[in-house]
Amino acid sequence: MVKRLLILGGTSEAAELSHTAAKTFAGRAQVVTSLAGSTRSPRLDLAGGVRRGGFGGIEGLSRYLRDENIAAVIDATHPFAETISGHAYCACLRTATPLLRLERPAWTLPPAARWVEVATMTAAVEVLGGFARRVFLGIGRKNLAMFTALEEIFFLVRTIDPLPAPPPLARHHALVARPPFAVNDEKALLTEHRIDTVVAKNSGGAAARAKIDAALALDLSVVLIARPAPEPCPTTARLDEALAWLEDVL
Ligand SMILES: NC(=O)c1ccc[n+]([C@@H]2O[C@H](COP(=O)([O-])OP(=O)(O)OC[C@H]3O[C@@H](n4cnc5c(N)ncnc54)[C@H](OP(=O)(O)O)[C@@H]3O)[C@@H](O)[C@H]2O)c1
Incomplete structure (x- = not known):
């Protein structure tokens, strides 16, 4: 059978x-x-x-x-x-x-690079306040409201589908695009928006890795959120x- x-x-x-x-x-x-x-x-x-x-x-x-x-x-x-x-x-x-x-x-990043892995999204919000000014937020659409209190920070937000409403972030630019992305395109995007920090879930896999490699190549800071x-x-x-x-x- x-x-x-x-x-x-x-x-x-x-x-x-x-x-x-x-x-x-x-x-x-x-x-x-x-x-x-x-x-x-x-x-x-x-x-x-x-x-x-x-x-x-x-x-x-x-x-x-x-x-x-x-x-x-x-x-x-x-x-x-x-x-x-x-x-x-x-x-x-x-x-x-x-x-x-x-x-x-999961991804592992070179020890010499400027990156930190935090346990939760809340911890990511806490560390960002200390040093970041212009952040690429590559975390999907679910948890954007957690970053609302960071009013001084500019956020570049990228989602696969358009957001149903503008994200509750004082300073932001929202982009819609579907992976996979090429490292060179990610570098161009991060440079265009003068990003200093990339925030991402430690998703692993090649398709989502380009933004991390681009950030490392540009010597930006990376905040990775650890897996549940x-x-x-x-x-x-x-x-x-x-x-x-x-x-x-x-
Ligand atoms: N979270 C991410 O960052 C991420 C990124 C890329 C792709 N995805 C994919 O997107 C889907 C949703 O992710 P999520 O983080 O929203 O899930 P989640 O929070 O773990 O699940 C929320 C609810 O969505 C339903 N669900 C989730 N995955 C399902 C599946 N494969 N088939 C049927 N029902 C499913 C279940 O509803 P019921 O309780 O009613 O069964 C579940 O309780 C998943 O299939 C995941 O693989 C997620």
């Missing part, structure tokens, strides 16, 4: 896995990728089925796993998508569904290991 694999997606790793798994397990397993539905025009170069939108918390995801007869889940969501990862962990425990986390490695704590499930950064895990559980 054909089994069903659920990939929790929204990342390039999830897209790549969907293709490789669909090919490797053709005739043995159906692949379904789940997207949150929060991006207006998500990547649709996925193999197998696609579903969109939340499941309705742990309860909803548990029900989905049972109703859809899911044999295994790979959580390939973004390292900062901690709510869905937590829900996946709990729902898989409840339903005894095997779960693997596929997560790209991972769920205690089997984890790999490697696609071949994810496929080997699937061979075992499917």
Whole structure:
């Protein structure tokens, strides 16, 4: 009987896995990728089925796993998508569904560069007040309001989709653009806006790294926000290991 694999997606790793798994397990397993539905025009170069939108918390995801007869889940969501990862962990425990986390490695930066990694977004706000004047804020759209009190700082804000309303920042310029970005283009952007500090989540991966490399090349300061704590499930950064895990559980 054909089994069903659920990939929790929204990342390039999830897209790549969907293709490789669909090919490797053709005739043995159906692949379904789940997207949150929060991006207006998500990547649709996925193999197998696609579903969109939340499941309705742990309860909803548990029900989905049972109703859809899911044999295994790979959580390939973004390292900062901690709510869905937590829900996946709990729902898989409840339903005894095997779960693997596929997560790209975090970035490490040269020790000599001017960078600091802080534990939370709140800590990033605190450190910025001390030295930054013109900041590139590459953190997505969710947490912009946390920077409201920094009225003296100019923020260059970049999001994938247009913001529904201007960000609550006294001095800012909002840009809309979709990764990947080239290091030279990022350097030009940082120079044009006379940026002195880049703030980013430690997302890892090549697509978002260009802004960091550009900042380091221009000798700017970098404030990285550390990843949230991972769920205690089997984890790999490697696609071949994810496929080997699937061979075992499917
Ligand atoms: N956070 C980032 O910086 C970031 C960056 C790039 C891409 N993404 C991608 O964007 C999506 C949303 O990220 P987020 O940080 O907003 O997530 P989140 O805070 O962890 O999740 C919020 C809610 O969105 C729903 N959800 C999230 N990912 C889902 C998925 N793959 N399939 C179905 N429902 C999902 C769940 O709703 P229910 O509780 O109703 O199930 C979840 O409770 C994720 O798929 C993630 O991989 C996030």
